[in-house]
Amino acid sequence: MNGFVLCVGEPLIALTPPAGNDLRAADQLLVAVGGAEVNVAVGLAQLGLPARFAGRIGADPFGLRILSALHTARVDIRWVDTDPERPTGLYLKDPTGSARYYRRGSAGAALGALPAEALVDVDHLHLTGITPALSTECRDLVESLFALKQFTISFDINFRPALWPAATAAPILLDLARRADIVFTGLDEAAALWQVTDAQDVRAVLPAVTELVVKDGPADATVFHDSDRVDVLPPAVDIIEPTGAGDAFAAGYLAARRRGEDLAAALRSGHLLAGIVLGHHGDHAEPPTARELHIARTGHGWPDAL
Template identity: 30%
Template sequence: MDPTVLVAGETLVDFLPATETPLADTDEFSRQPGGAPANVAVRLAQLDRRPWFWTRVGADPFGDFLADALADRGVPERFVERDPDAETTLAFVSGDPEEGPRFTFYRDGTADTRFESGRVPDETLADVEWVVVGSVLLASSPSREAIHDLVERANEAGCTVVFDLNARPELWHDADFESEVRRLLPAVDVLKTSHEDLEPAGFDGSTIDAVAPRLHELGPHTVFLTLGEAGAAAAATDDAPWGPEEAVHEGYAVDAVDTTGAGDAFTAGVVDALAAGERSLAAVLDRGNAVAAASTTRAGGMAELPDPDSVL
């Protein structure tokens, strides 16, 4: 059976420091596959909901590494593109405990800035029910236009569009983050975000009651707001198949080893629950938080879930 979910976005290589030191003082790194949409696609595959994943990496050794990583984790290769004229994006993560995680990207003209409109055919969009996109590709042209084209055609095909908002100010050189986010929101059905990601887009407020009404006015009928260790909240209008409803979930306490990609795991859990037909936002939040919590018990944004049955 062909997938009913399509995820679109970047796949990149994360270089994680072996010690908690600034990049200038770090000599050893571990290489890990990364990229928020890639993490979402892999988590969906681990939850037995294999998605199509439209991504673009270079025809270089790092692209080989990422293509193999996706295939090894059950992601179909059909829309995993190899760009013969561009390199794969790299990200180096700072381990400075005083500053918290910081990313240094090597992404000037790399493969994931070169998505081309129309690469996902209308026939595929007619067959899938859910299209999940991130915000990083909106920072660069022509990938920006490719994502808008995909979302527009997904709307026409009757797909539910999920927007996973991930603010990376250091990547926005030739476009305005707030303008591009607000440009896409009218075509979005479900928005997953956090206070930290909303603030650069001009939305103040750290509670679902403070931000959801303004976001609903711009397009999304459902908003999921992650709250870190406090869990997550959601609000839906009567335009949603599962609305109107509001819900809050306090999350699960676990012995976390690595929180990398926990938000992406939450997104995957939410999409999996909704795609399975769950219509209770409380239950959807429970599912998203369970997958996110399980993902933190092993290192890496794509590490195998310790016990998939515990979150099924």
């Protein structure tokens, strides 16, 4: 496939205390670009795939920083809108607790219908369960994109309890997931939404999805493709900060599948990119080496040779 992967969602600025500090004690904060769909677009571009991002930023220095980061990563940013009144959303990573989001009334939450030109040369769309939780406008946008038939769609569940309760999110995310071609979910979030206990349970909830990927932290990731099941164990990594790892996994998996690689290779590619992000403070990090990609593609020496 040679067309763009279009990632649609809210771009964010991430503020992170230096290693070993919590927010109460930090005198400085590291500034980075984040947001689930931004992370996937950057990961795809790092792997050489044509990636496009559509979203909404504020007319502020943080918005300009996001544009600069995406441009540097060679992501197509022609369809990023600037809101003259609403601010760019941001969040703070707190090593002593959960992330703290400041996105109410953000520019990203006001994202509405995309112009038809944004879909030109696109053959795959990547969405997450964060966007429909942000606002009515965002939920309507996601619904309208799922109604289109000219490209395949991947959907990362990305359940965020801070945005909406499980009782509200569960039926909406289930309906969207059932309409996607590729679905990513963590077993923990699937358990919170649909009271499942293992990957096979998730498959029972989503039996018709063509490719269903279930991640389980340091345990195997599983992909169901029609009647097939493939499990791949991730390499052991030292975790510095986990935010963004799931997005990196999605980027690695999608890149491998778009290049025609098999299910096991795609899982290994996802694990590889996720492991790199786990070892850094930012939501994305440097791309894998050619040697690492070869190991992921072939499986020779996986995971001990990494």
